[in-house]
Amino acid sequence: MVDTVPDGSVWFYDPNRIAPIVLAAVFGASGLVHAxxxxxxxCWKLTGWAVAGAAAYCGSFVARAFGAADYKGLTAYVVHFNFVFAAPPLFELLNYGILARVAYYLPYHCPIHPGRLRTTFTTLATIIEVLGGYGAYYASKRNEPEGEQAIGRGCLLASLVLQTILIAVFLALTSVFHVRVRRARSARGSGPDSVIWVLYASSLLILTRTVFRVVDIVNLAAFNPKKNDFDPSLVPAIVRFEWPFYxxxxxxxxVNQLMLHVAHPRRHLPEDNAVYLAQDGMTELKGPGFKDNRNWCLILMDPLDLIGLFKGTDKSMKFWQxxxxSELSENSRDQPTRVQHRQRRKR
Structure with a gap:
């Protein structure tokens, strides 16, 4: 590691010239495979976010490659900075959609109505993404007044903290759902169970990255290059060196991107989200689906349908009852069953 800051580098170091090209090619190829x-x-509605996330990372590394050739140029840095902060929330949206699809398939085990799960997490994630996008844009503009950069870093830090909280809530909800699935035994070891384990791994990977970015932004905000005259010894190590980023x-x-190739959720779930697994763990039925017929403004303001829960009007959507x-005895429920759909969809 070189303990010096190249003169005029907006990156605080001399970026590697080979790694961005390789990673741009890998993420680009991965995006094409996901497509x-x-x-x-x-399953564009289910895993299309993986294509968007791969494209964002590919764009960020292309910009980083240009920035490595001219580390004083601000444009490449701004493009890279914005893309690299935009990509992970797209994978979070992917995970929220996958859990919702598993909940569609096993609706009687979900702690909240499956039709509300995706709407709630997607709405919250979108708000956080908008806040993070605003913050990333102004935090990356090194030629802007320090006050605007500080506001940008503050918004970006707030969005990262909120992302961390939302992922933690998502993991908690997934755990509750998974425990219910495992206790029922009818779906244990089946495709949906495997998909949930992949969600754990993906969410923990994204959470690790998000915590790293929180530490990164906190250290970046604490260092003022104008006051410290670019003294390398005063630049935090997480900012001064390139290896923490890689x-x-x-x-x-x-790893998260490639894992989704190998363990693609559609291998274990039906194409139609109206199809669900009956409580016997063997029979697939087609229900009416989970379309929310409320006004879109009401959906946005009350994604969990707390009004319907209070009035009791949401009970009509529990068609699986x-x-x-739904009246299986405990003895029959405890008997291990072979999930027929698993063999049919294995590819």
Missing amino acids: WQCYRYK VFEASIML NNGF
Whole structure:
């Protein structure tokens, strides 16, 4: 590690010239493979966010490659900075959608109504993403007044903290759902159970990256290059050296991206989200689906339908209670069953 800051470098170091090119190619190729998988499994609504996330990372590393050739140029740095902060929330949206799809398939085990789960997390994640996008733009503009940069760093830090909290809540909800699935035993060891384990791994990877970025932004905000005259000894190590970025951002998110290729959720879930697994763990039924017929303004303001819960009008959506399989005895429920759909969809 070189303990000096190159004169005029907006990166605080001399960026590696080879790694960004390699990673841009890998993320770009991964995005194309994800697009092919979306086409093959007909699941653009389910895993299309993986394509968008790969494209964002590819764009960020292309910009970083240009920045490595001219480390004094601000444009490449700004483009890289904004793309690299925009990509992980897209993978969070992907995870929220996958959990919702598993909940569609096993609706009677979900702590909240499956039709509300995706709406709630997507709405909150979108608000956080807008806040983070605003913060990333102004935090990366090194030629702007220090006051505007400070506001940008503050907004970006707030969005990262909120992302951390939202991921923690998501993991808690996933755990409750998973415990219910495991206790029922009808779906244990089946495809949905495998998908949930992948969600754990993906969420923990993104959480690790987000915590790293919180520490990074806090250290960046604490260092004022104008007051410290670019003294390398005063620049925090997490900012001064390039390796933390490749260890805690690039490699982690690349593992997350590649993991979704190998353990693609559509291999274990039906194409139609109206299809769900009956309580016997063997029979697949097609229900009416989970379309929310409320006004879109009401959906945005009350994604959990607390009004419907209070009035009791949400009970009509629990269609699985009247499918003829909901009154199974405990003895029959404890018997291990072979999930027939698993063999049919194995590819």
